Amino acid sequence: MIDISHYDKPLTISVVGKGGSGKTAITTLLAKSISKLYKFKMLLIDADPTHPHLSHMVNLVPKKSLEKLRTDVIDEILTKAKDFEKVAENIDLEVYNAITESKDFSLFSIGQPEGPGCFCPSNALLRKVISSISKDFDIVLIDCEAGLEQINRMVIESVDILLIVSDISIRSVETAAAIRDSAKKFTQYKKLGLILNRVKGNANLIKKKLKELKLPLLAEIPEDNVITEFELKGKPIIDVPDRSKSLLEVKTLAENLFSTIIIE
Numbered sequence: 001m002i003d004i005s006h007y008d009k010p011l012t013i014s015v016v017g018k019g020g021s022g023k024t025a026i027t028t029l030l031a032k033s034i035s036k037l038y039k040f041k042m043l044l045i046d047a048d049p050t051h052p053h054l055s056h057m058v059n060l061v062p063k064k065s066l067e068k069l070r071t072d073v074i075d076e077i078l079t080k081a082k083d084f085e086k087v088a089e090n091i092d093l094e095v096y097n098a099i100t101e102s103k104d105f106s107l108f109s110i111g112q113p114e115g116p117g118c119f120c121p122s123n124a125l126l127r128k129v130i131s132s133i134s135k136d137f138d139i140v141l142i143d144c145e146a147g148l149e150q151i152n153r154m155v156i157e158s159v160d161i162l163l164i165v166s167d168i169s170i171r172s173v174e175t176a177a178a179i180r181d182s183a184k185k186f187t188q189y190k191k192l193g194l195i196l197n198r199v200k201g202n203a204n205l206i207k208k209k210l211k212e213l214k215l216p217l218l219a220e221i222p223e224d225n226v227i228t229e230f231e232l233k234g235k236p237i238i239d240v241p242d243r244s245k246s247l248l249e250v251k252t253l254a255e256n257l258f259s260t261i262i263i264e
Contacts, residue, residue, distance in 0.1 A: 009041075011139045012130075013257075014156045017165035019146035020176040025227060026165050026239040027143040028057040029250040034106035037254055040138040043099070045130065046109040047144050047156075054143045055109055059236035064098040065111020066129060072231040095129055097259070106137070131158070147175070151182045161257060162189040165197050168206050177213040191260070193218035195253070209248070219253040221246050 015030070017023040031044055046062075047052035055061055069091070100107045108129075134140045142156060156162075164179050165174040176194055183189055193216040196203065200223040210217055224246040230237055240247055 023165040033251040033254040042105040042139040043137040062109040067111035
């Protein structure tokens with residue numbers, strides 16, 4: 001039996017990393033693994049405003065994005081002269097209505113900005129949304145924006161488990177170390193570790209670098225022809241077969257993560 005009662009509900013897992021490291025694919029495989037292994041009520045959040053690909057990878061289309069909700073609120077206040085407080089009171093309800101559900105998990109997306117400018121307003125609202133709606137779930141799994149932005153802006157301040165995805169390049173590992181350093185300042189994580197993705201050949205040089213940087217290695221995900229084929233054909237990664245080497249390793253990762261909170 002899994003007991004997460006000693007965590008403030010929900011247990012929040014954030015997946016971060018350098019752009020192109022494969023964090024969204026790892027998030028998808030982790031969602032698939034957790035949903036098959038356990039009976040948690042799980043919310044996935046696509047928090048990447050530049051490349052919101054999680055919905056395609058999990059084959060679940062959000063009803064409305066957070067960015068669309070934000071612009072609709074501004075429109076109601078400015079053009080329809082609606083009272084700000086009344087509109088604000090309905091935001092949580094609008095967010096709940098925007099969540100899309102499947103039999104295994106639910107999905108909410110930050111979405112892409114509809115106009116020019118930075119993602120600051122959406123990130124600020126996302127932080128509030130994570131706090132307000134996530135309490136109704138056991139697990140919240142967040143696919144974060146690449147890099148340091150959402151950590152430095154404290155969007156995922158209350159994260160419990162921070163998973164940093166890196167490929168087998170030195171630059172990616174150094175980015176992972178920078179993410180770890182920022183997370184120490186701006187989050188309250190209880191567990192942090194690195195997932196080495198698309199591993200092929202001898203990775204001893206990278207592992208040596210990880211030790212130098214004092215980055216704990218949680219999993220090595222191998223180069224996987226099945227994943228490559230799915231990506232080339234544009235097929236949802238959530239549908240990869242059980243024989244996928246990547247899925248098998250991520251399943252083991254999920255078991256290891258939750259083994260620390262198992263009570264017989």
